[in-house]
Amino acid sequence: MQKNLSIKLAIIGFVTLLLLIPLGMIADKISERSQFLTRAKQDVSQSWTGQQTVMTAMVVFPYEVNRETTLVDKVSQKKTLHISKLAKRRFLIPDNIKINAQITNDIRHKGIYKIPVYTTRLDISGQINTDSWQAMLKEIKNEAHGGRLGRPYITTTVSDPRGINSIPTLMWQDKKIPFQPGSKLLENNKGLHAYLPEMPPISDKPAADISTGSLSEPIKFTFQLELRGMEAISFIPVGQAAKVQASSTWPHPQFIGEFLPASRNISQDGYRANWKITSFASNISDKITQCENRVCQPLFTSDFGIKHIEAVDIYLQSERSVKYSMLFIGLSFISFFIFEVIMKLPIHPIQYTLVGFAIAIFYLLLISLSEHIAFLLAYLVASLACTGLLLSYLRYVLAGFKQAFAFAALLLLLYTALYIIISAEDLALVMGALLTFVCLAIVMFTTRNIDWYQVGEQLNSKHNAALAAKEEP
Numbered sequence: 017m018q019k020n021l022s023i024k025l026a027i028i029g030f031v032t033l034l035l036l037i038p039l040g041m042i043a044d045k046i047s048e049r050s051q052f053l054t055r056a057k058q059d060v061s062q063s064w065t066g067q068q069t070v071m072t073a074m075v076v077f078p079y080e081v082n083r084e085t086t087l088v089d090k091v092s093q094k095k096t097l098h099i100s101k102l103a104k105r106r107f108l109i110p111d112n113i114k115i116n117a118q119i120t121n122d123i124r125h126k127g128i129y130k131i132p133v134y135t136t137r138l139d140i141s142g143q144i145n146t147d148s149w150q151a152m153l154k155e156i157k158n159e160a161h162g163g164r165l166g167r168p169y170i171t172t173t174v175s176d177p178r179g180i181n182s183i184p185t186l187m188w189q190d191k192k193i194p195f196q197p198g199s200k201l202l203e204n205n206k207g208l209h210a211y212l213p214e215m216p217p218i219s220d221k222p223a224a225d226i227s228t229g230s231l232s233e234p235i236k237f238t239f240q241l242e243l244r245g246m247e248a249i250s251f252i253p254v255g256q257a258a259k260v261q262a263s264s265t266w267p268h269p270q271f272i273g274e275f276l277p278a279s280r281n282i283s284q285d286g287y288r289a290n291w292k293i294t295s296f297a298s299n300i301s302d303k304i305t306q307c308e309n310r311v312c313q314p315l316f317t318s319d320f321g322i323k324h325i326e327a328v329d330i331y332l333q334s335e336r337s338v339k340y341s342m343l344f345i346g347l348s349f350i351s352f353f354i355f356e357v358i359m360k361l362p363i364h365p366i367q368y369t370l371v372g373f374a375i376a377i378f379y380l381l382l383i384s385l386s387e388h389i390a391f392l393l394a395y396l397v398a399s400l401a402c403t404g405l406l407l408s409y410l411r412y413v414l415a416g417f418k419q420a421f422a423f424a425a426l427l428l429l430l431y432t433a434l435y436i437i438i439s440a441e442d443l444a445l446v447m448g449a450l451l452t453f454v455c456l457a458i459v460m461f462t463t464r465n466i467d468w469y470q471v472g473e474q475l476n477s478k479h480n481a482a483l484a485a486k487e488e489p
Contacts, residue, residue, distance in 0.1 A: 027365045028349055035345055035372040042379045043338050050331040056126035061246050064124060064133055065179035068245035069319050071172055071252035072140045075108040078166035079156050107304045108152050110142035113255030119264035128387050132324050133246045141238040142255060171199045173207035179244035186210040187238045203312040250321030254300055260291040266324045273320025330386040336438040338379050344430060345372050350459055351423060355414055367413050378402040399431040
């Protein structure tokens, strides 16, 4: 009695699974187009610049250490004292460092793709305690054992120096010093450096007096850096205390890296963010010590900053919509089956398949149109086109315009709900779960009075009647 009903449901289930093939192909196409966008960004970065990471700023003290080695002749056993030179360096970080980044955004085109880029003006200032300077020189002098002290220089690194728009000038106390290319760091030579004026003389005060501080004015420095980049900018402010302020007209920032802003203000007109970081939080002293010993990775990877993103880009929206495709097709097939049961309309599996393909083609239309027009307009055109196609087709399948219009209206309502879900940045999952729950509740409420055993008997009677008709001469 229930055999024909089970066969019918099995066929509908098979058709549903069969539609996973075109849906999977469409999902692969969306992923492929997304990869094209990534390649377009890479092409733009080759001629513009890529993401930028700026480390500012520290003083490098190069020096040589005399190393004495006693050599013994194997034959005469004569001892010879050999003195070799060992190049070393010490880093002195500012007591305070401030970075003010004013970011101007722009768009570059690569084929049909729009790539966001930026130009930023970095105002960098800091100060070094004179006692810290004197203590550093004393330590180097004690270690050098008569070795030569090199000329100190201030250095900063930039991940992509091609983005430096103009030659910056260092203002060291009251002296202007032009920067030179290269950071002069073996671990990362991308950046710029400036040799400092003659070092202050080493104080005769004992180290204990130096540690208590002095009344001398700190060493102050400032410089400006105009930098081009793409998508993201990060900072590594080496200092005992660092303050970073960034502002832009981009409305969708994503804060990345080791530290989040202490305060931020985000609106459709842009954002402003402020960071306050101490050496206790950044552990900068240990990282500097490691870098002096040629292990600089912990220092160069301790960055934080901003990434300029699209809140929900067209490929992510399309990908989210495809994830709900089986829900659409399932609800459509359930509606068909309910019409078939209530109105006693025989709907062939091929008709189920054609309706499923019509719903699946919506996602292909959506991704192809959204690459050329606004996503909302592309979504509207694709949904109206597919709904209109089903309306004109189902008026014959459902034996009436009224039933076809009701189905088309339901489909448009689902498309509206889907757009709200895929446009949500943070609530997409909960909204999708609620939509699924509501749809299930509607189906259960609509079919609550259906006697499925009677439906099976009716299908069995129709099947027997069709067989009897064939056997008649």
